[in-house]
Amino acid sequence: MKETYDVLVVGGGPGGALAAKAAAEAGLSVLLVEKRPAIGAPVRCAEGIGKEALAEFIAADPKWISADIERAVLVGPDGTRFTIGGEAAGGKVGYVLDRKIFDRELIWRAAEAGAEIQVHARASAPIIIEGKLSGAIIHQHGKTYEVRAKVVIAADGVESKFAKWSGIDTTVPLWELETCAQYIVNDIDFDCKANVFHVSNEACPWGYIWIFPKGPRCANIGIGIAGTKSGEGHRAKDYLDKYLAKEFPNGKVTELIVGGVSVCKPLECTVADNLIVVGDAARLSDPITGGGIYNAMYTGNLAGNIAATAIKNGDTSKKALMIYDKTWRNGPVGTTLARNYAVKESFIKMDDKKLNSIVHSMSDLKIDDLSVKKLVLAIFKANPWLALELPHLLKAL
Numbered sequence: 001m002k003e004t005y006d007v008l009v010v011g012g013g014p015g016g017a018l019a020a021k022a023a024a025e026a027g028l029s030v031l032l033v034e035k036r037p038a039i040g041a042p043v044r045c046a047e048g049i050g051k052e053a054l055a056e057f058i059a060a061d062p063k064w065i066s067a068d069i070e071r072a073v074l075v076g077p078d079g080t081r082f083t084i085g086g087e088a089a090g091g092k093v094g095y096v097l098d099r100k101i102f103d104r105e106l107i108w109r110a111a112e113a114g115a116e117i118q119v120h121a122r123a124s125a126p127i128i129i130e131g132k133l134s135g136a137i138i139h140q141h142g143k144t145y146e147v148r149a150k151v152v153i154a155a156d157g158v159e160s161k162f163a164k165w166s167g168i169d170t171t172v173p174l175w176e177l178e179t180c181a182q183y184i185v186n187d188i189d190f191d192c193k194a195n196v197f198h199v200s201n202e203a204c205p206w207g208y209i210w211i212f213p214k215g216p217r218c219a220n221i222g223i224g225i226a227g228t229k230s231g232e233g234h235r236a237k238d239y240l241d242k243y244l245a246k247e248f249p250n251g252k253v254t255e256l257i258v259g260g261v262s263v264c265k266p267l268e269c270t271v272a273d274n275l276i277v278v279g280d281a282a283r284l285s286d287p288i289t290g291g292g293i294y295n296a297m298y299t300g301n302l303a304g305n306i307a308a309t310a311i312k313n314g315d316t317s318k319k320a321l322m323i324y325d326k327t328w329r330n331g332p333v334g335t336t337l338a339r340n341y342a343v344k345e346s347f348i349k350m351d352d353k354k355l356n357s358i359v360h361s362m363s364d365l366k367i368d369d370l371s372v373k374k375l376v377l378a379i380f381k382a383n384p385w386l387a388l389e390l391p392h393l394l395k396a397l
């Protein structure tokens, strides 16, 4: 590890990897530090991503794809199913990744572009000189390093501390932090071409249960519930155990993971002097699905490029970096997050009777793609009472 770099990236997930790659490709000296000893492990993810979203950054490769997904199925509290996909989705839909391999591939590409990668290297504090962020203290193998950088990219995920240390309020309200548990379940009979989402206040309050195939007889089966709904005897894992006992009593569990997903609004501002915040650290996971791989890749790539321009122009002030914040916020990522936050706020608090009514009406719908906007408009059409109950949601579309 050297003492000085142009860019220091904190975190080796998809956001950090894309940031490091973009900055290195622009000719900058880049150090990426990852606190865990291995990139991509342990996996804290259900690993689903849309095909088109993925293709923006990397061509699909069977070595890190676990399953090719042809349809999505929404299951209501009473078991009513709404399926979308197949021809209606133009044969696209998504993949379930193998993130242990996928995350390593992304990091490898950053390294290939020239970024230095250090694992088991934890950023523990920012270096502040004359009131300005100037690098970070890094701990690795019992040694402490002072690493200076012109720009730090905080890609340290949902548990992010770096932005907070640098003066940005990153607090996630407990009710907007989904607490998740997921098993890899083997030896099960199920539709291995479908990602399944169950909604039910009784079975998964203020969240959902997912079944994402990993292979013909194997799936990630998990649950996210609102932090405020979790407690002794009814933690995410307790709900998941109940679900598994009912739906897949003979499934063989080979892995358990737990984790958190923020479903709040993005940070009010994602830059500061010499700092850019990306991905989950910027609270950019989708408020409805909790998905954040694409948004992390998108903002990581953008951050690497903006950092390169700012450094070349000799101005890495908050004002100069604001173009990063404006670009993602005013583009498709920001507008989708804002709309889906409004959708989530309205739907999450509905009782099971209302959820059933919506899923029943959806099961009769004929819509031609997976867009949330089209789906919500169609639901409103079939459930006119929603327009009275949720007028602000129509405006947000």
Ligand SMILES: Cc1cc2nc3c(=O)[nH]c(=O)nc-3n(C[C@H](O)[C@H](O)[C@H](O)COP(=O)(O)OP(=O)(O)OC[C@H]3O[C@@H](n4cnc5c(N)ncnc54)[C@H](O)[C@@H]3O)c2cc1C
Residues within 6 Å of the ligand: 010, 011, 012, 013, 014, 015, 016, 033, 034, 035, 036, 040, 044, 045, 046, 047, 048, 049, 121, 122, 123, 124, 155, 156, 157, 158, 159, 160, 161, 180, 181, 182, 222, 258, 259, 260, 261, 278, 279, 280, 281, 285, 290, 291, 292, 293, 294, 296
């Ligand atoms: C149970 C669960 C299921 C999910 N399912 C999906 C899904 O199906 N699809 C989807 O798109 N998204 C899903 N997500 C969300 C997805 O995992 C994240 O949105 C995505 O990984 C964000 O990427 P990132 O690079 O911002 O952060 P991360 O991938 O979290 O990477 C951050 C990295 O920073 C490292 N780090 C943290 N602090 C430091 C430090 N101080 N020093 C050095 N390194 C540090 C961490 O170890 C970590 O490796 C799920 C999340 C959970 C918890």
